[in-house]
Amino acid sequence: MENLQELLHGFNIAITMPHLALMVIGVLLGILVGVLPGLGAPNGVSLLLPLTFGMQPVSAIILLSSMYWGALFGGSVTSILFNIPGEPSSVATTFDGYPMARDGRPTTALATAFGSAAFGALVGVILITFLASWVAEVALAFGPPEYFAVYFLAFASFVGMGGAAPIKTVVALGIGFAIAAIGIDTVSGSVRLTMGVDELVKGVNFVVAVMGLFGIGELLVAVEEEFHARAVSSKIDWREVFRAVGRLPRHSVALLRSAAIGCWMGITPGGPTAASFMSYGIARRFSRRGRYFGTGEVEGIISPETADHAAGTSALLPMLSLGIPGSATAAVMMGGLMIWGLNPGPMLFVDQKDFVWGLIASMYVGNIVAVVLVLLTVPVFAALMRIPFVVIAPLIVIICVVGAYSVSNSYLDVVMMMGFGIVGYLFKKLFYPLAPLVLAIVIGDKAEDAFRQSMLMSKGSLGIFFANRLVTCLVVAGIVLLLLPLALQLGRMLLRKPALPGDPTTSQEKVII
Amino acid sequence: MISRRALELATAVLTGSFGVAVVVSSLDNGIGWSSAGVESGTFPFLTGVIVVLGSLYNLARGALPGLTLASVPIAITPTELRRLAGLFVPAAIFVAAMPLIGIYLASAVYIFVVLAIPKHQSPMRSSMMAAATALGLYVVFERMFQVSLPHGALAAAFGF
Numbered sequence: 001m002e003n004l005q006e007l008l009h010g011f012n013i014a015i016t017m018p019h020l021a022l023m024v025i026g027v028l029l030g031i032l033v034g035v036l037p038g039l040g041a042p043n044g045v046s047l048l049l050p051l052t053f054g055m056q057p058v059s060a061i062i063l064l065s066s067m068y069w070g071a072l073f074g075g076s077v078t079s080i081l082f083n084i085p086g087e088p089s090s091v092a093t094t095f096d097g098y099p100m101a102r103d104g105r106p107t108t109a110l111a112t113a114f115g116s117a118a119f120g121a122l123v124g125v126i127l128i129t130f131l132a133s134w135v136a137e138v139a140l141a142f143g144p145p146e147y148f149a150v151y152f153l154a155f156a157s158f159v160g161m162g163g164a165a166p167i168k169t170v171v172a173l174g175i176g177f178a179i180a181a182i183g184i185d186t187v188s189g190s191v192r193l194t195m196g197v198d199e200l201v202k203g204v205n206f207v208v209a210v211m212g213l214f215g216i217g218e219l220l221v222a223v224e225e226e227f228h229a230r231a232v233s234s235k236i237d238w239r240e241v242f243r244a245v246g247r248l249p250r251h252s253v254a255l256l257r258s259a260a261i262g263c264w265m266g267i268t269p270g271g272p273t274a275a276s277f278m279s280y281g282i283a284r285r286f287s288r289r290g291r292y293f294g295t296g297e298v299e300g301i302i303s304p305e306t307a308d309h310a311a312g313t314s315a316l317l318p319m320l321s322l323g324i325p326g327s328a329t330a331a332v333m334m335g336g337l338m339i340w341g342l343n344p345g346p347m348l349f350v351d352q353k354d355f356v357w358g359l360i361a362s363m364y365v366g367n368i369v370a371v372v373l374v375l376l377t378v379p380v381f382a383a384l385m386r387i388p389f390v391v392i393a394p395l396i397v398i399i400c401v402v403g404a405y406s407v408s409n410s411y412l413d414v415v416m417m418m419g420f421g422i423v424g425y426l427f428k429k430l431f432y433p434l435a436p437l438v439l440a441i442v443i444g445d446k447a448e449d450a451f452r453q454s455m456l457m458s459k460g461s462l463g464i465f466f467a468n469r470l471v472t473c474l475v476v477a478g479i480v481l482l483l484l485p486l487a488l489q490l491g492r493m494l495l496r497k498p499a500l501p502g503d504p505t506t507s508q509e510k511v512i513i
Numbered sequence: 514m515i516s517r518r519a520l521e522l523a524t525a526v527l528t529g530s531f532g533v534a535v536v537v538s539s540l541d542n543g544i545g546w547s548s549a550g551v552e553s554g555t556f557p558f559l560t561g562v563i564v565v566l567g568s569l570y571n572l573a574r575g576a577l578p579g580l581t582l583a584s585v586p587i588a589i590t591p592t593e594l595r596r597l598a599g600l601f602v603p604a605a606i607f608v609a610a611m612p613l614i615g616i617y618l619a620s621a622v623y624i625f626v627v628l629a630i631p632k633h634q635s636p637m638r639s640s641m642m643a644a645a646t647a648l649g650l651y652v653v654f655e656r657m658f659q660v661s662l663p664h665g666a667l668a669a670a671f672g673f
Contacts, residue, residue, distance in 0.1 A: 051658060167570045171528050174564035178535045178557055185542070185553040193538045193557055216604070223600045224593040390633045391642070397604045398620050398646065401611070406660050411612055418608055421601075426524045429588060430517075448556045456550045 007129055010357030013058060014365050022059055023066040023362065027370045028377070030070020034086045035078050035381045037389070038219040038396045041071035041087065041329040042438065046207040047403045049336050057340040058358040064336060065316070065359060066366045068329050072272070072312050073117060073374040074381065076305060080109045081382055089272035089308045092280040096293060096300025103296055107237045110378060111244035112298055113305045116255060118371050119248070120306035123259040124266065124313025125363040128320070132360070136321035136346035144453035145464045149474035151447040153481070154324045155436070157268045160481030163277070164433040172432050176440025177447075179204050186445060187452055199412045206335050206441045207407045212417040213434050214328070215400035217424020219393055236378055251302050254283055258303045262310025267318055271327040271435050272311040279307030313363060320356060321346055324443060328435040331442040517588040521575030525568045532564030603627050615665025621647040 013019070026048075033044035045064050052060035075087030080097035093113060100109040142150070159169045182193045183203025194200040248255065258279040265275035283303035284293040293300045315326030316333075323345035325331040337344045348356050404417035427434055458464035466472045535557055542554030589597070607623040614622075621643040629639035654660045 050660070167567050167574075171564055171567035171571065174560045174567060175528060175531060177560040178531070178564065181535075181539075181557040181560070188549065188553040190542055190553050192542050192553055193535060195534060195538055220597055220601060223596050224589070388633065390631070391628065393600055394604070394624050394627045395646065397600075397607070398623070398650070401608060402616070402650065402654065402662060405616075405662065406654070409661070411663065414608055414611065418605060423527075425597075426520070426527070430521055430524055432524075451556065452551045455546075460546045460551070 003129055003133055006133070006353065006357045007361055009353075010359075010361030011365075013354055013358035014062065014362040019059060019062050019358075019362065020365070020369070022063045023366045023369045024373065026063045026066025027070035027073075027366065027373050030067035030072075030370075031074035031077070031374055031377060031381055032070075032384075033067070034071035034074020034076075035384060036392060036396070037078070037084060037086055037222045038215065038393065039399070040075075040214050040218065041068050042210050042214045042332050043400070043403075044071055045329055045332045045336075046210045047399065049207060049332070049339070050403075050406050052336065053339065057337070057342055057352075058355045060336065060340060061333065061355065061359050062362045062366070064333050065362065066369070068312065068333070069121070069363075069366050069370040070374070071329075072121075072309055073114065073370050076113045076117065076308075077110070077374065077378055077381055078385060080113060080301075081106060081378075082385055084385070089276050089312070090304075091273070092276040092304035093301060093308075095280065095304075096295070096297050099294065100296030100298075100301065105296070107235075107240040108244045109296075109301060110236070110375070111241040112248065112301045114371050114374060115245040115248050116251075116258070116302040116306040117309040118367055119255055120259050120262050120308065120310035121313045121363070121367045123306075124263055124310045124317075125360065125367070127263050127314055128317045128360055128363070132317050132321045132356075133349050135317070136349040139322055139346040140350070142346070144450045144457065145467065145471050146474065148447060148450035148454055149465060149471045149478065150322055150324060151443065151450060153474050153478040154269050154318070155440070155447075156478035156481040157270065158433070158436045158439075160484035161265075161268065161270050161274075162433055162436065163270075163274045164431055166485040168430070168432040169436055172427065172434070172437040173440050176437040177444040179209065180441050180444025181448065186449065197412075199410065202408065202410075204416065204441070205407045205413065206332065206438060208404045208413045208417050209420050209441050210328070210332055210438055211400040211404045212420025213424035213427070213437065215396060215403075215424075216418060216421025217428055217434075219396055220421065220425040221428050223389070223393060236375060241375065247298070248302070251299055254287070254299045254302050255306055257286075258283065258306035259310045262307035262312075263314045265307070266311035266314030266326045269315070269318070269324070269326045269435070269439065270311070271315065272308045273435075275311035276304035276308040279303040309367075313367075316359075316363075319344060320348060320359070323446065325439060328438045331435075331439045335442050514587060514591055515589040515594065517586055518575055520588040522572060525572035525575055529565055529568030529572065532561045532568055535561030536565065599627075599631070611663055611665065613665055614667045616662045617647040617651060618665065618667070620650060 030041070030044060033039040033041065044067050048064060048067060052063060071087060072089070075085060075090035076093050078084045078086040079090040079093040080101050083094050083098040085091040085094055097109045097113060155173055158173065159166050162169050178193065182200055184201060185192050191201055261279045261282065262275045265271065265278065280300065280303050283299050284290045287299050289297055312327065315330040317326070319325040319330045319334050323334070325334045334344050342348065342352060342355065400417060401414055404413045407413055424434060454464050465475045539554035539557035539561060543552040544554045544558045545552055603623060603626060607619055610619045624646050625639050625643040628634040628642060629636045650662065654662050
């Protein structure tokens, strides 16, 4: 019950005119970056980051998180109306959303998507409301070894469950860690890995990496195919909106299952993209109408959308209570938290109650604002899609350049951003996952500190990671996850089962993650 | 035309050499255990080693034909390559020109060139968009958010 009281207090903070205005601005900007191919939630949030430095942390996080919700919704709009996913996590929505819209039911498709998305987000927020403070309480007792074990578990779950080739994930993680180590070492004060470039002493800011990897990289992938925005009608029939939402409870099994998948994938850092694909795949397998999937099935829209938003929302749970972001966007937000002088992790729930509960309350309000705004603005943003890509692409390049430059007024950052762009393109093209790379850049230092402090405590013995039951469990779980892909492969080889004949979802999954 | 295999190999070599650079560079900081605890090169050294090993694995997988994930033998077709270059080359020139002529002039020229030269838009509309972009950047950053963007060596020579 204490949680509910805190939540009410949070609503007092969230529902004020300035904060509601910030939510509207954030959601609209979010829909904008969600709609534009080549700009996504991680980029949008990092672009806004420098503008929040003068704000109260709680206002800043409300703005950024609202942008995140807006981007999640915006990605679905283009998926359904144009068959062009504005966000990687809304790719699975195109499978059934676009066919349904093409068959003359765009309003039904959009309303179903938004309704189930709102449900997914709601489940995610409820989970955060009741679980986050409890997790934080447990984590308060954590020492450096436990922290390192949790980080280890997070990274291992990327390898074991991320869906991309495990070794490619490991390489992406390693590169992220190395990039995080560039600059002054926080423990000894010595300068590391600058390779003779003096300016690198300040380190590589994650915003620079995000701009390049997600901005330029995605743009390069997008430019390869010429977009033909064959729009279906974007007119909204309001009565049909309510009818479609009213039909949602009939699919309560799919809703609940997808929400559960989404929450699980959000908390363990699998991320919204993996969640939406997994949910779609499972829905197709278990639904009675599974073979109609891909032709405009309602559950084919419900499943990815619910999971996408549930994962996006619950990705903030480990960020708040443990200091481990569950998605790339959450990683960027966490970087923001550190810049605002907050220390993400369990102490937030003790020191920064207003911040935490203001944010959680704003998630409830922000998602409602997002649903309303996205429905109202569908025609506007649909019109935006008719601007040719050749006009939008150079503008996005300029936005990324300015974004990278303004982090610390450094030209080197711009050059590095372009370099990250090439890396991002190669990685996307070859199915190396990008989220672990960003995650490692943001929390690499913290993981290293935890490791070194543990080593100091134990005078150099690795035995400290098996010193008590909790830390042993975490480490063992991490190792199991690391070895999971290997075990699966061995199992498959032993059983000599031929590969499942052409499963389109899994191949698609590999393409995106 | 670039094959999937070539791209896999190139990327593995790229990540691998980054790993080697990290390993070599972290040796300068010292690795292992000292009286002050874990030395500062240790963690980067380990990640470097992991990156190198992982890259070697990816390299091998990319090189062995039977083992590749590549169901598509061609990664980038000539048309795609042309489109890629069409986006990236002007962008790279734009970034290279920034320190000299400043971001406002560079972005205006960049927008004009990518729109007018391939005839996506008429010269008139292209120049309008170019001017609007530069003006928009100036108003938003220099005026509204008080963020100074690079004016360039040329502007400095004229005393701006």
